Amino acid sequence: MAKNSYKSTNIAIKSTKKTLLPINIDGREINISDKHNHAFIKDDGLAKELSARYGAGKEGELGKDVVVSPVNLVTETHHNYFFGQLPEMPWKKKKENEDEKTERTE
Numbered sequence: 001m002a003k004n005s006y007k008s009t010n011i012a013i014k015s016t017k018k019t020l021l022p023i024n025i026d027g028r029e030i031n032i033s034d035k036h037n038h039a040f041i042k043d044d045g046l047a048k049e050l051s052a053r054y055g056a057g058k059e060g061e062l063g064k065d066v067v068v069s070p071v072n073l074v075t076e077t078h079h080n081y082f083f084g085q086l087p088e089m090p091w092k093k094k095k096e097n098e099d100e101k102t103e104r105t106e
Contacts, residue, residue, distance in 0.1 A: 006072045010047035013038045013067045015056040020065055025049050032066070041068070 012030060014020060014037045022031040028046060032039045041047045051068040 004074050004076055007075050008070065008072055010041040010044065011038055011069055011071050012041055012047070012050060013069070014065065015067045016065050018065075023050065023054065023066070025053065040073075 012032060014032045014034075019034055020032050022029045025046060026049070030039055030041065030046075030050065041050065047068050047070075050066060054064070054066040056064040056067050
């Protein structure tokens with residue numbers, strides 16, 4: 001069974017039906033596509049700046065097109081696969097031993 005951990009990040013959700021151009025904040029572009037209507041933002045400072053400039057329900061400088069919210073994503077740290085860790089099966093050991101015996105007798 002996999003063990004879960006949580007990764008804190010921010011999500012920017014498009015709050016209008018119109019198509020948004022890539023948002024440029026201090027040289028960093030955030031592209032919110034029409035297909036998914038959201039983008040994940042790892043940088044907290046960038047998320048706060050995006051909310052201040054484009055935030056819906058706030059005094060945004062440029063427009064009210066985006067809602068920024070903190071979220072916790074569930075990530076799996078590793079899987080407990082057992083491939084290659086099983087002991088050798090008895091029928092395989094027997095075949096190898098028989099092959100060795102036939103080679104010695106020849």
